[in-house]
Amino acid sequence: MNQNRIVINGHTCDFDQGETILDVATRHNIYIPTLCHLKGSTPTGACRICVVEVQGRNDLVASCATPASNQMIIKTESPKVITYRKAILGLMLASGNHNCAIGSSKEESWTEFQIATLNNDYSEDLCPAWGDCELQNLAYRYQVVGRQNSHFGEAQSEESSSSMIAPEINNPFIIRDSSRCILCGRCVAACNEVQVNRAIDFGYRGNESKIIAGADDSLRHSDCVFCGQCVQVCPVGALVEKKALGHGRPWETEKIRTTCPYCGVGCQQLLHVKDNKIVKVTGVEDGSPNKGRLCVKGRFGYDFIYSKERLKTPLIRENGELRPASWDEALNLVAQKFTQIIQESGSDALAGVSCARSINEDSYQMQKLFRAVFKTNNIDHCART
Amino acid sequence: MTNSFGEFAKAKMFLVIGSNMTEAHPVAATFLKNAVQNGAGLIVIDPRRHKLVEFAQTHLPLKVGSDIALLNGIMHVLIKENLYDKQFVESFCTGFDELKATVMRYTPEAAGEISGIEPEMIVKVARELASIKPVMVCYTLGITEHTCGKNNVMSVANLQMLLGNMGVECGGVNPLRGQNNVQGACDMGALPNVFPGYQAVGDINARKKFETAWQVTNLPAHNGLMIPQMMDGLVNGKVRGFYIFGENLANTEPDIHKVEHELSSAEFLVVQDIFENETTRFAHVVFPAAAWSENDGTFTNSERRVSRVRTASPPPGYAQPNWWIFKQIAKRMGHNWKSDSAQELWDNEISVLAPNLGGVKYYRIEDDGLQWPCPTINHPGTPILHTNGRFTSGKGNFAPVEWTPPAEVPDEEYPFVLSTGRRLYHYHTRTQTGRCDGLNEMLGEETADISIGDAYKMGIKQDEYIKVRSRRGEVRVKARVTPEMPDGMVWMAFHFREGNSNWLTNPAFDPNTLTAEYKACAVAVEKISA
Ligand code: SF4
Ligand code: SF4
Ligand code: FES
Numbered sequence: 001m002n003q004n005r006i007v008i009n010g011h012t013c014d015f016d017q018g019e020t021i022l023d024v025a026t027r028h029n030i031y032i033p034t035l036c037h038l039k040g041s042t043p044t045g046a047c048r049i050c051v052v053e054v055q056g057r058n059d060l061v062a063s064c065a066t067p068a069s070n071q072m073i074i075k076t077e078s079p080k081v082i083t084y085r086k087a088i089l090g091l092m093l094a095s096g097n098h099n100c101a102i103g104s105s106k107e108e109s110w111t112e113f114q115i116a117t118l119n120n121d122y123s124e125d126l127c128p129a130w131g132d133c134e135l136q137n138l139a140y141r142y143q144v145v146g147r148q149n150s151h152f153g154e155a156q157s158e159e160s161s162s163s164m165i166a167p168e169i170n171n172p173f174i175i176r177d178s179s180r181c182i183l184c185g186r187c188v189a190a191c192n193e194v195q196v197n198r199a200i201d202f203g204y205r206g207n208e209s210k211i212i213a214g215a216d217d218s219l220r221h222s223d224c225v226f227c228g229q230c231v232q233v234c235p236v237g238a239l240v241e242k243k244a245l246g247h248g249r250p251w252e253t254e255k256i257r258t259t260c261p262y263c264g265v266g267c268q269q270l271l272h273v274k275d276n277k278i279v280k281v282t283g284v285e286d287g288s289p290n291k292g293r294l295c296v297k298g299r300f301g302y303d304f305i306y307s308k309e310r311l312k313t314p315l316i317r318e319n320g321e322l323r324p325a326s327w328d329e330a331l332n333l334v335a336q337k338f339t340q341i342i343q344e345s346g347s348d349a350l351a352g353v354s355c356a357r358s359i360n361e362d363s364y365q366m367q368k369l370f371r372a373v374f375k376t377n378n379i380d381h382c383a384r385t
Numbered sequence: 386m387t388n389s390f391g392e393f394a395k396a397k398m399f400l401v402i403g404s405n406m407t408e409a410h411p412v413a414a415t416f417l418k419n420a421v422q423n424g425a426g427l428i429v430i431d432p433r434r435h436k437l438v439e440f441a442q443t444h445l446p447l448k449v450g451s452d453i454a455l456l457n458g459i460m461h462v463l464i465k466e467n468l469y470d471k472q473f474v475e476s477f478c479t480g481f482d483e484l485k486a487t488v489m490r491y492t493p494e495a496a497g498e499i500s501g502i503e504p505e506m507i508v509k510v511a512r513e514l515a516s517i518k519p520v521m522v523c524y525t526l527g528i529t530e531h532t533c534g535k536n537n538v539m540s541v542a543n544l545q546m547l548l549g550n551m552g553v554e555c556g557g558v559n560p561l562r563g564q565n566n567v568q569g570a571c572d573m574g575a576l577p578n579v580f581p582g583y584q585a586v587g588d589i590n591a592r593k594k595f596e597t598a599w600q601v602t603n604l605p606a607h608n609g610l611m612i613p614q615m616m617d618g619l620v621n622g623k624v625r626g627f628y629i630f631g632e633n634l635a636n637t638e639p640d641i642h643k644v645e646h647e648l649s650s651a652e653f654l655v656v657q658d659i660f661e662n663e664t665t666r667f668a669h670v671v672f673p674a675a676a677w678s679e680n681d682g683t684f685t686n687s688e689r690r691v692s693r694v695r696t697a698s699p700p701p702g703y704a705q706p707n708w709w710i711f712k713q714i715a716k717r718m719g720h721n722w723k724s725d726s727a728q729e730l731w732d733n734e735i736s737v738l739a740p741n742l743g744g745v746k747y748y749r750i751e752d753d754g755l756q757w758p759c760p761t762i763n764h765p766g767t768p769i770l771h772t773n774g775r776f777t778s779g780k781g782n783f784a785p786v787e788w789t790p791p792a793e794v795p796d797e798e799y800p801f802v803l804s805t806g807r808r809l810y811h812y813h814t815r816t817q818t819g820r821c822d823g824l825n826e827m828l829g830e831e832t833a834d835i836s837i838g839d840a841y842k843m844g845i846k847q848d849e850y851i852k853v854r855s856r857r858g859e860v861r862v863k864a865r866v867t868p869e870m871p872d873g874m875v876w877m878a879f880h881f882r883e884g885n886s887n888w889l890t891n892p893a894f895d896p897n898t899l900t901a902e903y904k905a906c907a908v909a910v911e912k913i914s915a
């Protein structure tokens with residue numbers, strides 16, 4: 001009787017064997033905050049922000065790592081849970097350079113703080129993840145101000161924040177700033193369990209604990225292949241895309257889904273576009289076939305389209321040199337020349353090679369031009385490479 | 386691919402042959418590695434010890450171009466030890482006796498002699514493959530870019546039919562396609578023998594159908610030329626007008642000297658591209674095209690999935706979508722085409738004319754795409770081909786093949802075998818990746834990969850410039866000494882003009898597909914004396 005039912009915040013929810021409390025809640029649109037949790041990888045229970053109260057148990061349990069079991073009665077936002085979460089958030093904010101919460105005067109409200117920050121958006125010290133940070137969102141949701149107990153706050157007022165631990169910037173794609181790392185371990189899971197590149201891991205112990213690349217070297221000198229998956233999953237500003245820096249905050253960009261232009265996997269990408277320009281690319285979570293994953297080319301190989309060397313006008317060769325021409329002139333020349341060749345030597349004196357990188361519609365149109373207009377089947381592409 | 390990427394992570398066993406997946410198809414490789422971490426088996430057949438070998442239970446470092454001998458050897462063991470799937474073979478396949486007659490000559494000893502693999506290893510791998518069901522076979526251009534490319538492909542298919550691994554989830558024969566839309570360009574009929582949807586130009590009914598749809602008469606019935614024949618035509622004058630759309634043939638075709646001679650012989654060459662490149666140097670007219678993310682459209686990936694491509698930025702200057710350019714030429718030659726956007730082309734023409742794509746319409750592929758065959762509007766698409774033994778042409782036909790050596794093999798003068806391909810940080814001739822911030826910083830020039838043993842023998846140090854020569858040309862290039870390489874082999878890419886492997890490669894082609902033998906030619910490696 002009543003098999004596989006649990007009650008969350010008064011709602012009865014069914015569940016499948018093996019689902020965690022978090023899985024069940026998510027499926028029923030009940031929000032539980034998470035930080036270290038990364039869908040599809042082994043739960044570590046590292047951050048404890050997802051704790052919930054289970055009736056009959058004294059301790060709070062991590063919902064991402066606790067399987068649902070029959071008749072559980074769960075509260076996700078009880079006073080006890082909230083107090084606990086606030087404490088965790090306070091510790092996290094205090095443990096690093098989270099200047100979004102400590103960057104302004106003492107007793108200010110969050111609203112004032114936000115306005116102040118907006119006015120100062122491109123200041124060097126402001127965290128690049130501002131507005132795109134799960135820690136910031138949670139601090140706001142639970143109204144936790146990082147100032148209390150913050151030794152970083154002190155440092156901030158005396159010297160510049162960059163003097164703490166210099167961010168790693170010696171590669172073209174990823175900025176790694178351990179001073180903003182909350183040690184949730186999502187990047188470690190992304191690198192080891194999702195992309196399986198095994199470039200980064202937890203290193204050292206206790207207070208010394210940090211994420212290390214190789215034997216505590218820079219990404220560049222590790223097995224890192226710059227797939228950027230760790231950046232995509234980082235909930236805070238510890239890992240950010242270098243190429244996107246200063247090119248727009250998340251609310252300013254439009255997200256456009258498209259397909260990667262490189263290899264035959266056909267990864268689904270989300271283009272972050274501001275003022276008609278791609279400023280960043282991420283993988284479409286849950287999209288097929290790539291389920292949010294990208295490689296270095298798919299994630300960072302988008303800006304060729306903005307190269308100054310792009311062809312911008314038709315060109316016609318004259319006295320050995322290519323010179324700019326109008327569309328009409330160039331199209332007329334080609335049509336006339338092809339007509340002449342067909343008249344003199346027959347349709348098969350024309351041949352064409354289509355493009356295996358361009359869209360289907362282009363290849364269709366080109367073969368139609370050759371077959372229906374030129375009357376030749378001399379159309380091919382590098383089909384076998 | 387007969388199967389889909391979505392099955393990778395669930396598969397129990399992989400055979401990867403001629404595919405350096407972590408560099409050429411990195412995201413596909415992640416799913417394969419996930420499966421291995423969850424306990425799946427992996428056998429890698431490849432001359433190089435590439436990254437995936439770290440994850441493999443068995444690596445067979447065969448000699449370049451000996452695939453058929455090795456696969457025949459494996460099938461020999463499967464038949465001799467009665468390990469093959471008799472029920473599948475009897476119910477769904479024809480030609481078993483012929484296959485048997487051929488592979489029976491490839492004893493493990495004979496196959497081992499040709500491939501350089503110990504006979505015991507061949508027996509072991511055959512048994513491993515038979516011990517788990519299904520096995521998913523993945524391959525890439527290491528199989529196709531040979532003078533025996535077509536036979537290589539048939540050999541792989543023979544193996545999978547013999548093992549009964551066709552038509553099932555996590556099985557099948559899965560070529561990972563090189564370019565994003567090479568599958569689509571084939572589907573669209575950018576081939577000399579078929580209309581869109583693989584309808585043969587020689588078939589009168591197909592021609593009638595397209596004559597009606599396109600409102601023309603007398604569509605040509607004989608097959609057209611393939612690229613290498615076109616290139617010959619430029620020199621002998623049979624091809625007078627040549628139209629190259631988006632391919633940098635001057636760097637991608639084997640034997641650059643020969644290709645450039647051919648291109649410079651063109652009487653009238655039109656090139657349509659997004660950049661000036663080595664090929665536009667020979668053009669008489671250049672059309673500026675809109676690039677990826679500058680117009681709407683669709684790509685079809687290796688698993689036959691048609692996905693949307695969307696506009697993010699306007700094309701620069703006067704650049705225009707490619708389909709628009711073709712339409713304008715047609716107009717000037719007396720044909721007024723109706724469709725005026727990629728969506729109209731797809732929804733009103735392509736999906737109407739290609740039966741396998743009949744159910745694919747733009748409104749259905751807003752999110753995840755659809756995998757063809759998808760014949761009707763209610764069809765969910767087809768992630769796995771040939772289920773329940775239903776092959777396209779009735780039964781699966783074993784086509785036994787004999788091993789043939791590459792067209793050019795090492796000799797005294799050219800003692801190394803050169804094989805070529807792509808590296809992680811760049812794509813083909815770098816017209817795109819070379820213009821992306823950061824990618825050049827990760828890989829700034831071509832290298833020639835050689836083994837530690839060979840480097841030691843010749844006194845070549847890491848990063849030292851060396852000379853690599855073939856009968857076609859020579860390059861000066863940095864040596865990359867790496868444990869990935871076996872002795873006697875050199876491996877290079879074609880990303881950079883300088884040190885491009887195609888100065889060296891052999892323009893010898895598979896007699897059927899006219900695919901060039903990029904994967905094998907003979908070269909000499911020399912120290913440049915200081
Ligand atoms: S970029 Fe990719 S390989 Fe490098 S550390 Fe991040 S997840 Fe690992
Ligand atoms: S992101 Fe990488 S793996 Fe995916 S389609 Fe693009 S090039 Fe291929
Ligand atoms: S999200 Fe559950 S412990 Fe971190």
